[in-house]
Amino acid sequence: MAEAFEVVVVGAGHAGCEAAMAASRMGCRTCLVTMNLDLVAQMPCNPSIGGPAKAHVVREIDALGGAMGRCIDRTFVQIRMLNLSRGPAVRSLRAQADKRLYSLCMKHMLESTPGLALKQGTVEALLTEGDRVGGVRLADGTRLEAPAVVLTPGTFLNGEVLSGADYHARAGRAGELAAVSLARSLRDLGFELGRLQTNTPPRIDARTIDFGATALQMGSDHPLYFSFDGAPEHVYQVPLNSVYPLGYGTTWRRQMPCYQVHTNGDTHRVILGNLDRSPVAPGKLDAHGPRYCPSIEEKLVRFPDKASHIFFLEPEGAATTEVYVQGCFTGLPVDVQEDLLHTIPALREARIMRPGYAIAYDYVPAHQVRSTMETRRIHGLFLAGQINGTSGYEEAAGQGLLAGANAACYVRDEEPLVVRRDQGYLGVMVDDLVTKDLREPYRLFTSRAEYRLLLRQDNADLRLTELGHEWGLVDDARHEAVRTKKKLIQKEMERLRGVHLPPAGLIAQALKSRGFDPPRDGVALDQVLRRPGVGYDLVYDVAAPSPRLPAEVTEQVEIALAYEGYIARQARQVERTLRMETRHIPEGFDYAGLVGLRAEAQERLARHQPATVGQAARIEGVTPSDIGLLLVHLERLRRRD
Numbered sequence: 228m229a230e231a232f233e234v235v236v237v238g239a240g241h242a243g244c245e246a247a248m249a250a251s252r253m254g255c256r257t258c259l260v261t262m263n264l265d266l267v268a269q270m271p272c273n274p275s276i277g278g279p280a281k282a283h284v285v286r287e288i289d290a291l292g293g294a295m296g297r298c299i300d301r302t303f304v305q306i307r308m309l310n311l312s313r314g315p316a317v318r319s320l321r322a323q324a325d326k327r328l329y330s331l332c333m334k335h336m337l338e339s340t341p342g343l344a345l346k347q348g349t350v351e352a353l354l355t356e357g358d359r360v361g362g363v364r365l366a367d368g369t370r371l372e373a374p375a376v377v378l379t380p381g382t383f384l385n386g387e388v389l390s391g392a393d394y395h396a397r398a399g400r401a402g403e404l405a406a407v408s409l410a411r412s413l414r415d416l417g418f419e420l421g422r423l424q425t426n427t428p429p430r431i432d433a434r435t436i437d438f439g440a441t442a443l444q445m446g447s448d449h450p451l452y453f454s455f456d457g458a459p460e461h462v463y464q465v466p467l468n469s470v471y472p473l474g475y476g477t478t479w480r481r482q483m484p485c486y487q488v489h490t491n492g493d494t495h496r497v498i499l500g501n502l503d504r505s506p507v508a509p510g511k512l513d514a515h516g517p518r519y520c521p522s523i524e525e526k527l528v529r530f531p532d533k534a535s536h537i538f539f540l541e542p543e544g545a546a547t548t549e550v551y552v553q554g555c556f557t558g559l560p561v562d563v564q565e566d567l568l569h570t571i572p573a574l575r576e577a578r579i580m581r582p583g584y585a586i587a588y589d590y591v592p593a594h595q596v597r598s599t600m601e602t603r604r605i606h607g608l609f610l611a612g613q614i615n616g617t618s619g620y621e622e623a624a625g626q627g628l629l630a631g632a633n634a635a636c637y638v639r640d641e642e643p644l645v646v647r648r649d650q651g652y653l654g655v656m657v658d659d660l661v662t663k664d665l666r667e668p669y670r671l672f673t674s675r676a677e678y679r680l681l682l683r684q685d686n687a688d689l690r691l692t693e694l695g696h697e698w699g700l701v702d703d704a705r706h707e708a709v710r711t712k713k714k715l716i717q718k719e720m721e722r723l724r725g726v727h728l729p730p731a732g733l734i735a736q737a738l739k740s741r742g743f744d745p746p747r748d749g750v751a752l753d754q755v756l757r758r759p760g761v762g763y764d765l766v767y768d769v770a771a772p773s774p775r776l777p778a779e780v781t782e783q784v785e786i787a788l789a790y791e792g793y794i795a796r797q798a799r800q801v802e803r804t805l806r807m808e809t810r811h812i813p814e815g816f817d818y819a820g821l822v823g824l825r826a827e828a829q830e831r832l833a834r835h836q837p838a839t840v841g842q843a844a845r846i847e848g849v850t851p852s853d854i855g856l857l858l859v860h861l862e863r864l865r866r867r868d
């Protein structure tokens with residue numbers, strides 16, 4: 228049997244869901260095929276979304292019309308703003324998800340997307356004609372034909388679950404089959420595959436935790452949402468399992484606390500005494516694991532002087548008693564996992580429901596894809612998510628959205644969607660992937676972005692909605708709302724500059740009452756706001772515009788004024804580098820023919836095939852003098868043409 232589509236997306240994980248919805252939003256007849264339709268947008272590791280840099284990505288996905296933010300807003304059991312005492316660049320939302328409800332909600336979103344067909348099936352091979360993709364073949368022989376295919380198989384390519392010294396099983400995740408034929412199909416097509424690993428902690432039964440011996444961690448007492456849509460119309464909720472001590476309720480939304488416990492000397496003795504039984508103890512596995520998210524075995528070896536480590540106990544949902552032990556990532560056998568947990572007072576009786584385990588899997592080193600996520604080797608084939616060597620739901624979802632959108636552009640023969648480094652974390656991530664040789668799973672951090680102050684989670688809509696609208700990902704209503712917001716911010720900034728204060732007026736009194744010196748005679752309101760520690764609320768209360776402005780507008784005004792100098796400096800840096808970022812290098816450029824270029828630079832540039840001079844400059848081993856040479860050569864070519 229054969230069916231024809233314009234785009235086929237393989238895998239309904241975080242990347243696949245966004246890819247399928249993006250391609251459909253852009254008007255392509257799309258099919259999302261996945262091994263198990265009951266496990267859409269599954270969270271095989273932490274039941275949470277967001278955190279530093281990841282929250283930024285969720286907001287960027289939302290600004291581009293994606294689903295992740297809206298889905299978590301409907302299904303979280305706790306939300307908090309992290310880094311509140313620090314600057315706006317690193318503030319980030321983090322939500323605990325009700326894992327089952329998240330999956331259910333995402334499936335509903337997929338099913339509500341016009342033009343999107345969902346299919347359960349296992350893809351065994353890619354169909355190709357020469358160097359073009361033509362679709363996929365399923366295990367039952369069905370052919371799904373399409374000129375563009377987005378592959379998002381996560382940790383399933385030749386996946387191998389490891390637990391203890393002896394247990395190795397072929398699996399994409401615990402309890403799910405590995406994608407062995409698909410990995411072979413990629414190899415047969417000439418792709419270079421690498422091997423990575425990651426691991427997950429045990430889940431324990433809430434009924435066996437002594438919550439009285441834990442420290443509570445509460446959710447926000449005021450409304451917070453990822454999506455720029457704000458409060459969702461419907462929230463997915465199920466009755467709360469009475470086993471959880473709530474601590475306190477929040478009036479605006481039912482939330483669940485998380486709980487903190489600490490390891491101790493006994494815990495460490497159990498782990499160190501059993502290192503030989505762990506497949507992921509340092510030096511054991513060829514495949515590299517995430518350095519920032521190490522197994523507890525590795526943590527103890529790397530930081531021998533640390534007397535204690537924190538574990539966070541995070542409920543996996545409201546109706547289940549499964550609790551995720553954040554921080555206890557491990558490949559130790561289950562009897563050792565139980566022993567180590569039992570050394571912690573609150574967990575003396577803890578019963579493991581799902582043991583932690585490690586997983587090793589194949590990935591496609593990302594120098595083989597372009598910034599559009601299309602592979603260089605096979606036209607029309609796009610890769611997104613863990614297959615590109617990243618880890619994390621948010622990173623996967625962001626790539627998925629870009630890959631799905633670019634698959635649609637490819638089918639329609641339209642200009643691809645590329646987010647630059649100065650436009651978003653999505654741009655930073657994709658650029659890092661295509662210019663760097665990764666040696667471990669890639670994760671986003673705020674420190675990876677050189678223009679952090681420009682790429683805040685609070686202004687993702689202002690940065691990217693326009694782009695999303697232009698590419699058909701964002702509807703007119705959302706676009707219009709952002710245009711209005713921009714105008715209001717602009718107008719308010721002008722108003723503040725134009726209001727000059729008498730020294731003894733209300734503002735002066737308000738400042739004095741809060742311990743600040745009164746402003747000089749005739750000083751403008753915007754100057755008052757630039758003073759460290761002076762909040763917009765103070766100015767707003769005594770000299771509010773009419774009508775009053777929404778909080779998201781005043782927030783932008785406050786940040787823009789307080790950080791004006793720094794923001795302007797970063798904007799000037801962007802301006803300076805833009806010439807290099809927009810200087811394109813022809814596809815298939817012959818670096819071997821560039822006389823005078825060092826052999827190392829030749830080899831690196833030929834491997835990564837940078838799309839722009841800016842990208843070329845970021846490739847490891849390429850020096851400024853190599854770039855100088857390249858620029859001279861490109862200029863010669865330009866003149867000759």
Ligand SMILES: Cc1cc2nc3c(=O)[nH]c(=O)nc-3n(C[C@H](O)[C@H](O)[C@H](O)COP(=O)(O)OP(=O)(O)OC[C@H]3O[C@@H](n4cnc5c(N)ncnc54)[C@H](O)[C@@H]3O)c2cc1C
Nearest residue numbers: 238239240241242262272350380381383612613618619623
């Ligand atoms: C054990 C474990 C531990 C992890 N630990 C962490 C961690 O600590 N931190 C972190 O950030 N991330 C962790 N992750 C990774 C995280 O789960 C992924 O980053 C994220 O889910 C990747 O999203 P994705 O969409 O690329 O793939 P996935 O979410 O894995 O989705 C892949 C989808 O593809 C489908 N599929 C695969 N092959 C085929 C095929 N041949 N035919 C049809 N469908 C197919 C699968 O059924 C699945 O739906 C862990 C994952 C696992 C399994």
